[in-house]
Amino acid sequence: MASAKTKTLWFCNNCGNESPKWMGKCPACGEWNTMVEQTVATGPASKRVASVPGQSRKPVRLDSVTSGSEDRLSLGSAEVDRLLGGGIVKGSLVLIGGEPGIGKSTLSLQLPLGCPSLKTLYVTGEESVSQVKMRADRLGGDSSSCFILSETLMDNIISEAEEIAPDLMVVDSVQTMYCQGVDSTAGSVSQIKEVAATLLRFAKESGIPVILIGHITKEGAIAGPKLLEHIVDVVLQFEGENRGAYRILRSIKNRFGSTSEIAVFEMTGTGLREVENPSELLMPVHEEGLSGTAVSAMLDGTRPFLFEVQALVSSAAYGTAQRSATGFDVRRLNMLLAVLERRAGFRLSQKDVFLNMAGGLRITDPACDLAVIAAVLSSNFDYPVPSDICFAGEVGLSGEIRPVSQVERRAIESGRLGFKKIYVSSYTRFDKKPEGIDIVKVSDIPALVRSLFKNG
Numbered sequence: 001m002a003s004a005k006t007k008t009l010w011f012c013n014n015c016g017n018e019s020p021k022w023m024g025k026c027p028a029c030g031e032w033n034t035m036v037e038q039t040v041a042t043g044p045a046s047k048r049v050a051s052v053p054g055q056s057r058k059p060v061r062l063d064s065v066t067s068g069s070e071d072r073l074s075l076g077s078a079e080v081d082r083l084l085g086g087g088i089v090k091g092s093l094v095l096i097g098g099e100p101g102i103g104k105s106t107l108s109l110q111l112p113l114g115c116p117s118l119k120t121l122y123v124t125g126e127e128s129v130s131q132v133k134m135r136a137d138r139l140g141g142d143s144s145s146c147f148i149l150s151e152t153l154m155d156n157i158i159s160e161a162e163e164i165a166p167d168l169m170v171v172d173s174v175q176t177m178y179c180q181g182v183d184s185t186a187g188s189v190s191q192i193k194e195v196a197a198t199l200l201r202f203a204k205e206s207g208i209p210v211i212l213i214g215h216i217t218k219e220g221a222i223a224g225p226k227l228l229e230h231i232v233d234v235v236l237q238f239e240g241e242n243r244g245a246y247r248i249l250r251s252i253k254n255r256f257g258s259t260s261e262i263a264v265f266e267m268t269g270t271g272l273r274e275v276e277n278p279s280e281l282l283m284p285v286h287e288e289g290l291s292g293t294a295v296s297a298m299l300d301g302t303r304p305f306l307f308e309v310q311a312l313v314s315s316a317a318y319g320t321a322q323r324s325a326t327g328f329d330v331r332r333l334n335m336l337l338a339v340l341e342r343r344a345g346f347r348l349s350q351k352d353v354f355l356n357m358a359g360g361l362r363i364t365d366p367a368c369d370l371a372v373i374a375a376v377l378s379s380n381f382d383y384p385v386p387s388d389i390c391f392a393g394e395v396g397l398s399g400e401i402r403p404v405s406q407v408e409r410r411a412i413e414s415g416r417l418g419f420k421k422i423y424v425s426s427y428t429r430f431d432k433k434p435e436g437i438d439i440v441k442v443s444d445i446p447a448l449v450r451s452l453f454k455n456g
């Protein structure tokens with residue numbers, strides 16, 4: 001191979017954009033002070049085109065292409081398989097991202113241990129072989145078909161992988177690996193790109209699926225997810241409060257399935273446990289008759305689930321009212337409070353309002369608005385919302401309740417979990433009325449108040 005030449009380039013730490021000179025603001029992602037200087041190899045060593053063997057290089061007419069379904073492997077975990085769209089696709093590169101300590105290594109070791117029919121190569125650049133063994137003992141399962149390699153040089157990893165020829169390879173983590181041809185330290189932008197490109201090439205050429213782990217800081221600063229997102233086939237992101245026991249694995253990119261699906265896990269003393277029915281975990285745990293709570297029927301990806309919204313409204317202790325929201329956009333809360341004030345005549349400007357989403361969830365589904373309003377009003381009146389009622393509706397600026405997507409599926413899930421009534425927008429149209437639950441249609445906030453708190 002010809003010896004590689006080198007040149008100096010500037011890379012954005014956030015999105016990986018490259019530039020021949022330094023810039024204060026990255027023109028691609030708009031972040032400030034993210035450009036770092038790096039020497040990169042040019043010429044043959046930095047070739048990073050992943051060509052797929054056995055495929056024609058000539059353009060072909062699309063209608064003459066025979067479409068085979070992707071060849072998938074089950075990872076032995078129903079939730080992870082579902083998130084991937086029915087198992088991991090052979091030859092795909094899957095990135096699992098998340099903050100340090102959230103459970104990426106635990107999950108990626110637990111998968112092969114729970115699936116002894118797959119021969120797995122687990123490559124770690126962070127722990128020694130005996131540390132991995134200790135973790136494996138703690139997790140339990142069958143380790144007879146799991147090979148551990150403690151290595152950080154990509155060339156060695158690839159040649160070991162070619163020799164062992166596993167069914168699945170795990171690389172923990174992208175930040176600790178390095179390629180010889182690239183003249184910068186492990187974890188730098190150009191190393192991360194090159195490591196990911198090498199693994200992608202390996203996966204595509206060998207047909208072996210690769211799970212790659214990547215650390216993401218809260219700010220997304222070190223090799224932000226964007227950098228790898230366009231290289232890999234699938235991005236799964238771990239979320240959740242570190243102190244809480246629940247972890248959410250969210251699919252944010254999937255070339256072979258739908259995105260915005262989630263899987264919920266519980267971190268236990270013996271690893272991560274799948275939570276098959278998140279609704280049951282996020283539902284009220286207290287006796288009936290507590291004011292300030294309301295259940296929302298939300299949708300994450302294609303799966304409906306129910307969770308509890310908690311609000312506390314009290315007179316402002318120190319002059320200016322406080323507004324705080326956990327797991328919910330505080331600006332959206334302020335908007336909903338302003339709507340309550342202006343469109344329904346509730347005087348909340350002198351009240352402290354605290355809002356909390358159960359289980360440390362972060363909610364972005366607008367259908368949650370109606371449950372937020374109900375919880376706030378319930379706390380304000382100190383009058384409980386009956387426990388067999390749930391909500392799914394968006395609230396508009398004029399106080400109108402707007403319809404939300406896939407109401408039928410939300411209603412069916414609510415009925416299945418024992419709810420008797422679901423409050424929705426009166427503009428909702430059902431193709432087929434869901435059975436087992438009553439639909440209560442409300443057009444605006446005053447109508448909601450009349451219906452919910454008429455005895456209060």
Ligand code: TYD
Pocket residue numbers: 098099100101102103104105106107135138139267268269270271272
């Ligand atoms: P880890 O999977 O190493 O996180 P990451 O690879 O994302 O940095 O560990 C996650 C945390 O989980 C760690 O603080 C210890 C804890 N843990 C348990 O509670 N139970 C267990 O069985 C294991 C293996 C880890």
Ligand code: MG
Pocket residue numbers: 101104105106126172
């Ligand atoms: Mg780890």
